[in-house]
Structures are given as C-alpha cells and as structure tokens.
Amino acid sequence: MKTLGLIGGTSWVSTIDYYRFINQGVNNRLGGVNAARLLVHSFNYADIVKNLDTNNWDAILKMIVDAGINLKNSGAEGIILCGNTTHLVATEAQAQIGLPIIHIAEATAVAIKKEGFKTVALLGTRFTMEHNFFADKLKAAGIQPLTPDKTDRDFIHETLLREMGKGIFKPETKAAYLQIMDKLKLQGAEGVILGCTEIPLLVQPADTDLMLFDTAAIHSAAAVDFILN
Template identity: 25%
Template sequence: MTYPDPASTANPRTIGIVACSSEGAALCYRTICARAPALLGPHAHPEIVLHGASLADYVAALEAGDLAAVGAIMLRSAEKLAGAGADVLICPDNTIHAAISHVRPRSPLPWLHIAEVVASEARRRGVRRAALLGTRWLVDSSVYPDALGAEDIAFLRPEEEEKDEVARIIMDELVNDIHVPASVAYLESLIARMRDRGCDAVILGCTELPLVLSDQNSVLPTLDSTRLLADAALRYAVS
C-alpha cells in the first residue's frame, strides 16, 4: 500500500466519541484507527477522546420516554470531551439520536449526525426504499424518517413482533458481546422478508448489528451505520 506524505494532512482535528454501548463505541473507534493510515500514513490516526456514561442511565431515560434526560447525559459527555480537547463529536448509537434536538443547540462542539450520514450514503448509492433495523426506540422514532425524508428516500419498518425480536437480540445479546447463531439467522431471514416487501437496501440502524451482519450474509446491500459514521468523522478530521 502506498501512503501519503503525513505532512500533507498535518494536524487533523481531534474526534470526540460520545459512547453509549461499549460494543458500538469500540467498533467505531477501531474503524477510525484502521482506516486512518490510508490518509495519514502508517499507524497514524487523528487524536481520539472517548467518554461513556453508564448504559443503564441511558436505558432508564429511554424507558421513561424522557428524551430531555437522554440529551442531558449526552451533553455531559460533550462537556467532558470538549475539556479533553475534542473538535467534533460523534455518537456511535442510533437510538439516542432521538434526543439530538436537546443537544445540538447547547453543545460546546459540532456533532455529526449518524442518520444524516447514513441517509447521505443511501442517496449516493441510489437507494429507493430502505429497510430499517434497530431497537424499537429507534425504529419507532423520527430519527431515520427525518433523515431519509430529507433525501427523498422511502423506508420500511419491520412488523411489530419483528421489532420486538430485533430489540431483544440487540439489548440482551449484542450489547453484551453475545452472538447467538440462531439470532443471526433470524436477522438474516428478516432482511430477506424486507427484500420481499420491496426494500432495496437495509440500514443497520443499531451500531452493534454490523458485528453480525454485513454484505456477506445479507441478501440486501447493507448501510453500516457504525462504519459510515467512523468514515465521516475521519473525513471531517482531515478535511
């Protein structure tokens, strides 16, 4: 591999990661570090600072339907990351972006919005109707309808029992680094059903889903929210 002169991309911005689940944050962090050398040279990546509040605090606020409380937790992370030298913030968790309207106006730093990043990539690929997978909180929220609507892209949610099973797999298994073959098979079969319902791509709208789903085992092209966000952060950092 031929690497660029590091001097040509000197002083990249520092990326601040607002972590929610450890698995999604870790995958995002690893992706930035793995892909940065192609831009910055061998072993190089932008400085990265990460803060993670307890996942239980987020879950309690989500279960209470209190998006203002979710936003307050995100803002606490934002303040800590600003103090640690971050220049831009990303949150590798789709669900808590439902609180972003409580966050951006009071944030000390700019945010890259995960659903906006995914929707932009969907438009670039010519997606017409995307299947949306994620927690029930995410799938029933306006996070992706708003972002996809801005790009004139249609979407389809799973059926009610399917939402429940996907949410169970995410919250009981994937966020705890548990990968059950039967659960992966269920997700694969669900994507096939979504294809039969008219979808031409699938949004992996939970940052843990890319740990078990990819273009290799999905019958629909995948929009990997975790890695797309990492790529967007990297581009921002070196732009």
C-alpha cells in the same frame, strides 16, 4: 487535524469498532504512524438502558450534554455519538454543547444515495425504527424507509439491548434477523440499514443478497472526513 470527542458505551461493543474504524481511516489517509486525535467518554450501558426502559429521554439528553461539555472543555472540536439511538436527542444536544455533532442518519443517507437506492429497510432499536429522527433524514434525501411489523420490531429491540449490547451473538438470533430482512425485501427493500451499531457484528454481507449499510462504518468514515477537513 481536528480533535474529535466520542460519546460511547452505547454499547461498549460497538464503541470499540468506532475507535478502530476512525483511527484506521485517518492512518489510511495520512500514512505512516498517523492516528486520530480522539477523546472518549464511555457511559455505563446500564444507566442508558435504565432510562431507555422508562423512556426517560430528558435524563439521556443530560448525560450526553454533560459528557459533550466535558469533552469540549478537554479540547474536542466536534462530537460523534457512537450509536444510532442516542441521535434521537442529537439536535438538542448539539445546541446545548455548542459543538457540531456528526449525524449518523445524514451520513447514511449520503451513502445510500450514492448507490441510487430509493427504498431501504431500517433495522434498529424501537426508538430508531418508530421515531422520526432517522427516517426524516432519509426522506429528506428522497429515500423511503421500511420498518418491520411490531412483533419483529419488539424482537429486534429486545435482542439488541439484552443480547448484543452485552456482546452475545446467537445463531438463532441471526437466523431471525435474516428472515425479517427477507420479508422486507418482498415489500420492496433494495438494501438494509443496520441502524444499530451492534447489528453488523451479527449479520455480514455474505449472509444476504441485499446490500447492507453498516451505520458504524459509514458514521466513522464521516468522522474521518471531519477530522481531516
């Protein structure tokens, strides 16, 4: 069994799910009282949001690299970033840390291909929806991502950072997300990537007839594969 380093706190709400999903996945495979060998570095989310608000990705990269090197020095053999947005710098971080980073978009693309879907909606922070780090991985797998219009992107971004990142889940926010998803369905979306790891805590499969791709669960399953391979 490999030792995996988790870089979380982005936010702590979803990092809890990563810890649970990975340990449950290892136990399901090995049985008994087996659990994953994990090392966790959890950021102060306020430090991350401050740099997101100023678009200071150099600072975020340094935070991730410093955390990753500490985890490596403590025995981690691979890294998982417990959130979608931080994957914007995953390639650079991997090179500087010197350990493999399990990429959330690559794992999600594999899951979508298994369903045979060609067009999917992508919801997440503004960075996830507007930059190419996630979309390019999908396109490389023959999957076309659809994103909401600017007004809806701004709404999603703000509610992720100011509400769900603090563990606040409002019924009116959920209703708005479902309306956005319905609009994307009319544009041809066959499923929806919940591309921020808090969204699955807001929207569940029973809420929509679209297939939901929970990136936290998908990413965690890829982590289990890494740990046990």
